[in-house]
Amino acid sequence: MALEFYSTKLQDALNWARKYSLFSYPFVTACCGMEFMALSAPKYDVARFGAEFPRFSPRQADLLIVVGTITEKQGPILRRIWEQMCEPKWVMAFGVCASTGGFYQNYSAMPGCDQVIPVDVYIPGCPPRPEQVLDGLTMLQQKIADRTGFVPQRERREHDATRAAKGKLPVLP
Amino acid sequence: MSALVLGKLKERFGDAIRATHDLAGDDTAIVDPAQIVAICTFLRDEPGLEMAQMIDLTCVDTIGLPEKSGSPAERYWVVYHLRSIATGRRVRLKAAVDDGPSGENPEIDSITSVWKGANWFEREAWDMFGVKFRGHPDLRRILMYDEFIGHPMRKDYPKEKRQPLVRRDFT
Numbered sequence A: 001m002a003l004e005f006y007s008t009k010l011q012d013a014l015n016w017a018r019k020y021s022l023f024s025y026p027f028v029t030a031c032c033g034m035e036f037m038a039l040s041a042p043k044y045d046v047a048r049f050g051a052e053f054p055r056f057s058p059r060q061a062d063l064l065i066v067v068g069t070i071t072e073k074q075g076p077i078l079r080r081i082w083e084q085m086c087e088p089k090w091v092m093a094f095g096v097c098a099s100t101g102g103f104y105q106n107y108s109a110m111p112g113c114d115q116v117i118p119v120d121v122y123i124p125g126c127p128p129r130p131e132q133v134l135d136g137l138t139m140l141q142q143k144i145a146d147r148t149g150f151v152p153q154r155e156r157r158e159h160d161a162t163r164a165a166k167g168k169l170p171v172l173p
Numbered sequence B: 001m002s003a004l005v006l007g008k009l010k011e012r013f014g015d016a017i018r019a020t021h022d023l024a025g026d027d028t029a030i031v032d033p034a035q036i037v038a039i040c041t042f043l044r045d046e047p048g049l050e051m052a053q054m055i056d057l058t059c060v061d062t063i064g065l066p067e068k069s070g071s072p073a074e075r076y077w078v079v080y081h082l083r084s085i086a087t088g089r090r091v092r093l094k095a096a097v098d099d100g101p102s103g104e105n106p107e108i109d110s111i112t113s114v115w116k117g118a119n120w121f122e123r124e125a126w127d128m129f130g131v132k133f134r135g136h137p138d139l140r141r142i143l144m145y146d147e148f149i150g151h152p153m154r155k156d157y158p159k160e161k162r163q164p165l166v167r168r169d170f171t
């Protein structure tokens, strides 16, 4: 029990560090990119939240920001990028197009990027104002601290399943 | 715009020019699709016309269009926009395409032999409307993926229909 206590505390410390040092990979496909630029620029300054450093390689990023319309043709590309990212990783859907497909109801637009990858935060708006994105970002930071994102939850389920297989009870959070 | 281009066309091709108008100053000729290559070559080479530039080639699905002329089998219209750099004149050609026996396989001659630039335009018209261009060097889809079935800009393609390449298989 003592070991578990300390490992949980260690997780908390790690997640505290993670939530203030998000390395983002912006997957920018459409007009929302303009608002993404405003978000990074000095006026709104996402750097205040520690997420200012975009990595243009998914292997070095832990936050995938899907900015803009995703078409069916791009689906496999987006999926592959998500798979290339190292865990733990989080996904933010930026704008209605990435969240639900928005007003595109046609043969080519995908109805939301959560059709192919798991999304942790959805930010509505066409495009969302930078304040909305910052709000979404703080929600994501909360999720990181609580370990309620998709990947940590999956890890947790797997961990509990292994413990159950050994006849042990699941660890409380 | 003057009627010069349309006049020359009518003079040279007679019945192959089915109708003409210059609504809002845009010279338009509705032409016989079987003669399209000859007409385009003439427009490109004739002194005084010299339509060196093919601006646009697209297609119209006239299903349900009340003012549609021609026979009901001619559902797709291929529309060409040409321009002369030397004289500044423009002309629009419309060709109502024969849909074939099943009504599903419209075909027309490719004009890539006249303007090389028509290549990708014809691929787009094939991809979106399924109009086949006879004699095109490489008639493949240009916008949609190879797995796509059907032609999405046809007016009877269902709006809600999706043809996904991948979907999430985990939760």
Ligand code: SF4
Pocket (backbone or CB within 6 Å): A030, A031, A032, A033, A067, A068, A069, A094, A095, A096, A097, A098, A102, A125, A126, A127, A128
């Ligand atoms: S949500 Fe609006 S602004 Fe953003 S990509 Fe879609 S259409 Fe463009």
